[in-house]
Amino acid sequence: xxxxxxxxxxxxxxxxxLKQTKRQTKVAGGYFIDKLHAYRDQHAHALFSSLGRIxxxxxxxxxxxxxxxxxxxxxxxxxxxxxxIQELAGHIEANNQISLxxxxxxxxxxxxxxxxxxxxxxxxxxVKLITKDEAAxxxxxxxxxxxxxxxxxxxxxxxxxxxxxxxxxxxxQDLEDLQKEFQQSSEVDVxxxxxQWIERLQSIINVFELFADILNILLGAAVLLIIGNTxxxxxxxxxxxxxxxxxxxxxxxxIQRPFLYAGFWIGFISSISAWFIVTVLMLILRHSVExxxxxxxxxxxxxxxxxxxxxxxxxxxxxxxxxxxxxxLSYQMHSTKLKQKNF
Amino acid sequence: xxxxxxxxxxxxxxxxxxxxxxxxxxxxxxxFLTGHSGAGxxxxxxLITIMERSSRGRVVLDGQDLRIAKxxxxxxxxxxxxxxxxxxxxxxxxxxxxNIALPLVIAGYGHHEITRRVRAALDKxxxxxxxxxxxxxxxxxxxxxxxxxxxxxxxxxxIIADEPTGNxxxxxxxxxxxxxxxxxxxxxxxxxxxxxxSLITQLNHRVLKxxxxxxxxx
Numbered sequence: 001x002x003x004x005x006x007x008x009x010x011x012x013x014x015x016x017x018l019k020q021t022k023r024q025t026k027v028a029g030g031y032f033i034d035k036l037h038a039y040r041d042q043h044a045h046a047l048f049s050s051l052g053r054i055x056x057x058x059x060x061x062x063x064x065x066x067x068x069x070x071x072x073x074x075x076x077x078x079x080x081x082x083x084x085i086q087e088l089a090g091h092i093e094a095n096n097q098i099s100l101x102x103x104x105x106x107x108x109x110x111x112x113x114x115x116x117x118x119x120x121x122x123x124x125x126x127v128k129l130i131t132k133d134e135a136a137x138x139x140x141x142x143x144x145x146x147x148x149x150x151x152x153x154x155x156x157x158x159x160x161x162x163x164x165x166x167x168x169x170x171x172x173q174d175l176e177d178l179q180k181e182f183q184q185s186s187e188v189d190v191x192x193x194x195x196q197w198i199e200r201l202q203s204i205i206n207v208f209e210l211f212a213d214i215l216n217i218l219l220g221a222a223v224l225l226i227i228g229n230t231x232x233x234x235x236x237x238x239x240x241x242x243x244x245x246x247x248x249x250x251x252x253x254x255i256q257r258p259f260l261y262a263g264f265w266i267g268f269i270s271s272i273s274a275w276f277i278v279t280v281l282m283l284i285l286r287h288s289v290e291x292x293x294x295x296x297x298x299x300x301x302x303x304x305x306x307x308x309x310x311x312x313x314x315x316x317x318x319x320x321x322x323x324x325x326x327x328x329l330s331y332q333m334h335s336t337k338l339k340q341k342n343f
Numbered sequence: 344x345x346x347x348x349x350x351x352x353x354x355x356x357x358x359x360x361x362x363x364x365x366x367x368x369x370x371x372x373x374x375f376l377t378g379h380s381g382a383g384x385x386x387x388x389x390l391i392t393i394m395e396r397s398s399r400g401r402v403v404l405d406g407q408d409l410r411i412a413k414x415x416x417x418x419x420x421x422x423x424x425x426x427x428x429x430x431x432x433x434x435x436x437x438x439x440x441x442n443i444a445l446p447l448v449i450a451g452y453g454h455h456e457i458t459r460r461v462r463a464a465l466d467k468x469x470x471x472x473x474x475x476x477x478x479x480x481x482x483x484x485x486x487x488x489x490x491x492x493x494x495x496x497x498x499x500x501x502i503i504a505d506e507p508t509g510n511x512x513x514x515x516x517x518x519x520x521x522x523x524x525x526x527x528x529x530x531x532x533x534x535x536x537x538x539x540x541s542l543i544t545q546l547n548h549r550v551l552k553x554x555x556x557x558x559x560x561x
Contacts (some may be wrong), residue, residue: 034456038451038453040456041454045448163420240432245449246418247392247421247447248445249422249450250449254449258493335357
């Protein structure tokens with residue numbers, strides 16, 4: 001009895017404070033504002049309750065999210081790889097130099113004379129002569145077979161003239177003409193145009209990119225399917241709840257809302273995990289890649305996902321999550337009529 | 344409020360479960376729906392709560408013909424009735440408060456209004472102070488009363504109850520029937536399916552009796 005009395009007085013206090021707040025909402029715009037707040041509350045509740053459910057079943061969630069994170073990190077990994085290869089190819093593309101490997105019997109003085117005559121060519125910007133000794137030294141430093149060359153009695157490396165054509169000479173035909181011209185001189189053994197293997201590299205890159213694109217589409221489909229299936233299972237597990245909500249007059253959009261948010265969260269958390277995976281991998285690779293780059297005298301710096309890339313990754317993954325759950329829900333809601341016995 | 348006009352319900356596997364059923368329940372009327380098991384009580388309730396649509400005949404609820412109601416209108420028609428189930432149909436991972444608040448949340452009421460109405464409903468069914476408990480921590484009778492509070496919290500013009508006293512002792516049953524009587528007095532139309540003959544005869548209300556799908560007394 002005492003308890004009830006206390007409760008009544010408590011309720012009275014509550015009621016008077018409620019009256020106050022009611023008056024306040026009326027002043028603020030009344031009914032419409034109240035509805036708007038209720039709508040916002042519904043969304044906020046769906047947003048946080050769906051996150052709560054993910055956290056509440058950590059084992060399942062971690063499994064699903066790990067699989068998704070790996071799939072998404074593949075996609076973004078390929079993207080970063082493409083980015084870096086393009087960057088690298090861009091570095092190389094900058095010089096379309098031609099290497100002239102001279103015959104073994106050509107002396108250094110003769111080679112210098114030849115270099116001088118090539119310099120006079122109107123199509124040539126510069127010529128660099130690499131002597132046998134220099135070549136051997138370079139080989140020793142960079143190839144990793146340094147000691148092998150010492151074993152040989154005679155330096156097998158030829159003298160090389162590195163010819164850089166004028167920038168204006170950008171047509172393939174002109175370069176090939178220049179190449180032919182060099183080929184005709186008797187001192188030259190082999191003429192190698194770097195452009196040729198750049199072209200080959202470029203076409204290899206193109207093949208790789210196509211492959212990556214196909215794989216990305218497949219991985220995207222996998223992400224959709226995994227999220228869709230997760231939401232489907234969740235819907236199945238909460239079937240009773242869905243039916244009860246329907247019975248007390250919930251619209252389809254009310255019922256779907258927490259599941260759509262669940263799809264969003266799964267996509268969102270997976271993309272952030274994927275970002276971590278990619279970034280950690282890149283950090284591991286960075287040291288080795290930059291060391292390799294320095295061995296080739298390059299100053300290549302590994303490119304990471306930029307802020308824009310990261311935001312795009314998170315947005316796309318989250319939207320994929322929403323899309324996947326939307327597809328599953330619109331299919332399931334039509335098939336989940338209230339057919340089961342409720343009475 | 345509830346109109347059945349020559350309603351027949353046929354299931355392909357069971358034949359005619361309801362045959363040519365007609366009755367009218369006025370606003371503020373209270374009636375019992377009774378009959379042996381398999382007489383079609385459940386089917387009749389399923390027609391009212393729009394889980395099924397009749398094969399023939401019209402079911403009209405508060406002026407709305409359920410046969411021609413569109414799918415997107417159904418939630419709003421369902422909000423006009425509070426339904427009490429024999430197995431309570433509570434959400435066991437939510438508190439008593441959240442269970443009772445569900446129809447209000449769905450209808451888009453504001454936070455304050457929800458709190459006020461849930462408290463009023465709790466008070467009505469004598470469960471004040473239990474709002475933070477989970478349904479499984481309550482007795483069967485208390486769970487049933489949570490179900491009743493959820494059904495009436497939205498102040499619906501119609502209350503439908505399916506064997507609401509099926510799992511309760513006579514004393515609790517009487518208490519709950521008294522509660523339904525109170526709702527009726529404020530103008531709510533109440534239809535209770537029950538085969539508790541003694542209870543039905545005790546209370547002097549209209550009885551709809553089904554026998555093999557046909558209404559024998561109304």
